[in-house]
Amino acid sequence: MANGPWRKSSRSGGGSGSNCVEARLSDEGPQLSDSKLADDRPILEIGRSEYVGVLSAIKNDRLC
Structure with missing residues (x-):
């Protein structure tokens, strides 16, 4: 398995803004x-x- 695509958090405001948290799965883990x-x-x-x-x-x- 190679690195998967980055996925944006839906809580990051959406749109094309660059202020967001992203996650992906890779060979090493999340x-x-x-x-x-x-x-x-x-x-x-x-x-x-x-x-x-x-x-x-x-x-x-629960995160601030």
Whole structure:
């Protein structure tokens, strides 16, 4: 499996703006990134259980 496509968070305001959180699956596991930094953005690699926890927190408005 190669790196999958980046997917934008629906909570990032939509549209063509560059201020969004993105996620993808890769050979190493789930990855998160902030697109507003373009090509210089850091890519955070996390474990699958942490990824599920982050998604749950976002969906339940537990992140500030």
